[in-house]
Amino acid sequence: MCTVWAPSGYYHLGNLKEGVTCRAIERELTNLGTKPRFILNIDDQDPFDRIPSDFMEYESKLSPYLEHPLNEVPDPFECHDSFAGHVIDDALSTMHNFDVKPEPTIMSEYYKKGSYDKYVKLFIEKKEEMYQLTEEITGSKMEDFFMIQCPECKNIAAPKTLNTEIDNNKIKVEIQCSLEDNGCGFHGNIVLGDTAWKLKWRLDWAARQDFFGVTVESSGKDHGVAGGSIDSSLAIHERIFGKTKLPLLIQHGFLTVGGRKASGSEGSGVPVSEYHKMLDPEIFLYLIYRHNLRSDFDFNVENDVPKVASEFTKAREVYIYGEGIDHQKSKEKTLKAFELALIDKNSIKNYVPIELGHLATLMQVFMFDQDKTYQKIIKQYSIEDNSLMKDIFNQYFNRTKYWLKNYADDNFKFTISEEINCEIVKQLEGEIYKNLLTAIQKLPDNLHGDEITQYLYQIAKENDIKATNFFRALYISVLSKKYGPRAGTLIESLGKEETLDLIKKAMECFE
Numbered sequence: 001m002c003t004v005w006a007p008s009g010y011y012h013l014g015n016l017k018e019g020v021t022c023r024a025i026e027r028e029l030t031n032l033g034t035k036p037r038f039i040l041n042i043d044d045q046d047p048f049d050r051i052p053s054d055f056m057e058y059e060s061k062l063s064p065y066l067e068h069p070l071n072e073v074p075d076p077f078e079c080h081d082s083f084a085g086h087v088i089d090d091a092l093s094t095m096h097n098f099d100v101k102p103e104p105t106i107m108s109e110y111y112k113k114g115s116y117d118k119y120v121k122l123f124i125e126k127k128e129e130m131y132q133l134t135e136e137i138t139g140s141k142m143e144d145f146f147m148i149q150c151p152e153c154k155n156i157a158a159p160k161t162l163n164t165e166i167d168n169n170k171i172k173v174e175i176q177c178s179l180e181d182n183g184c185g186f187h188g189n190i191v192l193g194d195t196a197w198k199l200k201w202r203l204d205w206a207a208r209q210d211f212f213g214v215t216v217e218s219s220g221k222d223h224g225v226a227g228g229s230i231d232s233s234l235a236i237h238e239r240i241f242g243k244t245k246l247p248l249l250i251q252h253g254f255l256t257v258g259g260r261k262a263s264g265s266e267g268s269g270v271p272v273s274e275y276h277k278m279l280d281p282e283i284f285l286y287l288i289y290r291h292n293l294r295s296d297f298d299f300n301v302e303n304d305v306p307k308v309a310s311e312f313t314k315a316r317e318v319y320i321y322g323e324g325i326d327h328q329k330s331k332e333k334t335l336k337a338f339e340l341a342l343i344d345k346n347s348i349k350n351y352v353p354i355e356l357g358h359l360a361t362l363m364q365v366f367m368f369d370q371d372k373t374y375q376k377i378i379k380q381y382s383i384e385d386n387s388l389m390k391d392i393f394n395q396y397f398n399r400t401k402y403w404l405k406n407y408a409d410d411n412f413k414f415t416i417s418e419e420i421n422c423e424i425v426k427q428l429e430g431e432i433y434k435n436l437l438t439a440i441q442k443l444p445d446n447l448h449g450d451e452i453t454q455y456l457y458q459i460a461k462e463n464d465i466k467a468t469n470f471f472r473a474l475y476i477s478v479l480s481k482k483y484g485p486r487a488g489t490l491i492e493s494l495g496k497e498e499t500l501d502l503i504k505k506a507m508e509c510f511e
Contacts (some may be wrong), residue, residue, distance in 0.1 A: 001025055001216035002039035003102070004205070005374075007070055007084040009052035011091035013299070016272050017255045019100040020220045020288050025250075026341050040095075040102035041208055044071040044084040045111060045198040047147070047157040052299060054271070067155040069196045071108050090273060097276040098285060099343045107208070111198060119207040120146055120171060120192065120199060124164055126240055133239055134202070137231050149195035150177040150186050156196055158183025193508070202229055206236035214247050221251040221294060236288055253296040255288065270301050270407065278403035279305060280395070283312040285341035290315075290334065302409040306357035313355065320349065352393050355383055357412075358449065358493075359400050361367060361485040364414055365493040370397055376493070380448075416494070417480040417502060422509035424476050430510040432473045435463050437503045452488030474499075477506040 003018045005011070022038055029036040045074050047067045051059055058076035062083070065073040073083035080086040101503060110116060123130050123145045134142035149156040158181035163174040171192035177183035198208055209217065223229040230249045237243045254261060257270060276283055278301075290295050299308075315338040318324040318331065325331040342348070354377055366372040374393050378385050404413060425433075439459040447455055460470035474491075475484040478499060484490060493498050 001029075001036055002041055002212060002214050003217075003218055004041045004043060004208075005091065006043040006046045007087040007091065008046060008050075010054055010087055010271050010273070011094050013255050013270075013272055014099065014255050014261065014441075015091070015274075015287055016095070016100070017252060018218050018220070019095055019102065020098065020285060021250070021252050021293065022102065023098075023100045023285075024289065025216055025218070027340060038102045039212055039214070040104045041107060041212075042084075042088055042104055042271060043107050043198075043204075044082075044088070045069050045108045045156075045196055045478065046071045047155075048083065049157065059353070062289065065154075067157040069108070069149065069156050071106075072154065072196070094271075094273045094276075097273075098281045105212070107198070108196070110211070111196070112193075113209060114193065116199060116204075116207055117171070117193070119166065119203070119210075121166060121201075123203060124166060124171070131238065133235050134232065137235055138227050142200065142202070144200065146192075146197055146199050148173055148175060148190070148192065148197040150175070150183060151188075151190055151195050152186040152467055153184035154195075155181075155183050156198075157181060158431075159186075179482065190386055202232040203236065205229060206233040206241070206297075209233065210237065210241055210243075210249050216248045216250065217251045218252055221253055224249075224251040227243070251294060252292050253291070256296065256298045258300045258302070259298055263428065274406075275301075278399050279309065280312075280399065282341045282343055283309055285343075286312045286337055287314060289337035289340045301403075301407045303407070303411075305403050306355065306360065306412070309356035312341075313351075316348070350388060350392060352377065352383065352389060352396055354396070356396075357485065357490050359396060360404055360408070360412055361489045362493045363400060363404070365416065365490070367415075368401060370394070373397065375504070380492075411483055412485065414479045414484050417478060417505075419480075420502075420509065421480050424480060424482070425506045425509040428469055428473050431505065432469055433477070433503060433507045433510075435459065435465060436470060436473050437500065437507065440491065440496060440500055440503065443491075447488075447490055449488045450486065452491050453486055454488075456487055468491045473506075474503075477503045 003022050005015055014360065019040070026038045046069070048062075048065055048070050049067065051062050051066070055062060055076060061076045062073065065378070070084040071082050075081065075083050075086040077086060080089060086125060088104070095101065130145065131141045131143070134140070146161070147156050147161050148161070150159050155177060158178045159175040160178055161173055162176055166171050172189055173192055174189050175187070178187040180184050182330045198204060208214070230251070234246050237246050287299065290311070314324060315334050319335055319338045325334055326428065359373075359377075362373050364374055366376070374390065374397075377383065377393065378389075383389055399408050439456060443452065443455065456470060456474075457467050460467045471487050472482050474487055475482055478484070478490065
């Protein structure tokens with residue numbers, strides 16, 4: 001089985017979903033007793049068609065190489081042999097962080113070795129059948145079966161094929177380098193292989209599947225539309241290669257980032273290499289596996305990190321104790337997603353039972369003092385204080401801190417008020433603060449987290465106070481802003497007495 005990636009920019013979230021899907025297939029096939037080969041076809045012979053937003057500061061270095069093969073574009077950082085080599089190294093490192101470990105195959109190497117010569121010869125020999133096939137499927141006849149690099153300007157996208165013939169096992173090509181496509185106007189004859197070349201995508205895909213013996217491949221569902229790449233590939237296997245057993249071409253939905261489809265060549269917002277710094281890789285794998293394969297879904301890094309981490313924690317509880325979900329199909333789906341997400345099954349029970357949102361609140365209450373935060377959690381959750389728990393906590397702390405400092409929405413970020421802003425305080429009636437003060441003074445010691453939040457809701461209702469205003473009074477007093485983390489978590493983290501002190505200071509504005 002395999003997946004295909006063109007190194008036109010940094011490996012993005014959509015690419016990762018494809019790799020993670022193949023990881024699951026590989027794991028399931030291994031569990032069935034087979035020995036699957038998981039290949040990543042790296043299409044480094046594609047044209048460098050645009051400068052990614054991540055590389056715009058190097059525009060002057062890169063722009064002369066637009067439309068050159070990706071593996072011939074220099075690395076602007078000067079740490080790899082080429083632009084392609086730079087992003088390939090980053091991609092493989094990123095994939096390994098998420099336990100996706102394919103065998104990388106660099107396609108330019110196979111083209112240089114002549115591995116694909118037999119396919120272009122076959123397509124030329126059967127060109128009438130190819131014309132008919134492509135016209136039936138796509139509605140238009142594909143006359144150029146390959147791209148070939150101009151020997152003068154090195155553009156691989158501009159040359160048009162005027163004539164092709166096979167002579168003494170060599171493929172001779174007459175080309176015109178199109179000025180309209182930013183070419184140089186060169187017109188002449190060259191032998192295929194003297195410069196870089198590659199089959200057009202639909203033909204290349206089928207050829208590489210045949211060459212590597214691919215039986216299963218995952219791709220975005222856009223390839224599965226009527227007349228799309230999947231229809232073309234399967235038809236080529238059947239009608240040109242003469243196969244009866246065709247590869248299984250699985251289609252998956254898209255994972256968008258904050259509502260935006262990721263793109264390597266255009267830039268993808270948050271690089272995938274950032275995600276393992278803010279979330280345990282197993283949590284991110286679970287995020288992908290818990291959705292139906294064909295479904296599209298969105299991940300907003302500013303807001304969704306605590307929610308996804310909480311869902312993973314609940315799935316862990318279901319996996320360990322078998323309780324928490326009554327609906328059998330939902331339970332089975334959760335268990336399978338969690339099992340697939342596991343990287344180290346021996347560490348299932350090694351975790352600190354705290355929600356990331358609560359941890360983020362505690363960390364900020366203690367001004368990112370790691371030891372104070374740890375001691376609070378040990379006491380609050382009655383956790384045995386040992387080196388293992390400390391190591392696990394440190395990982396939680398560092399990832400959460402990275403998210404808060406670099407990506408979290410402002411709703412999650414706060415500092416405890418040092419000075420009271422009376423102008424903001426007086427936007428609410430003083431009576432609301434009096435009722436809030438009394439409520440927290442009478443707050444039962446046995447309530448925690450969301451239980452405290454529900455208690456405040458009830459007090460607001462009993463006193464005919466809008467709940468939003470009641471909580472707003474708390475945030476204004478404690479944080480000097482109108483919103484904040486869960487009220488119960490904030491009060492419990494800060495402590496009852498300090499919360500009361502801050503509300504009393506706010507009430508001084510009315511004296």
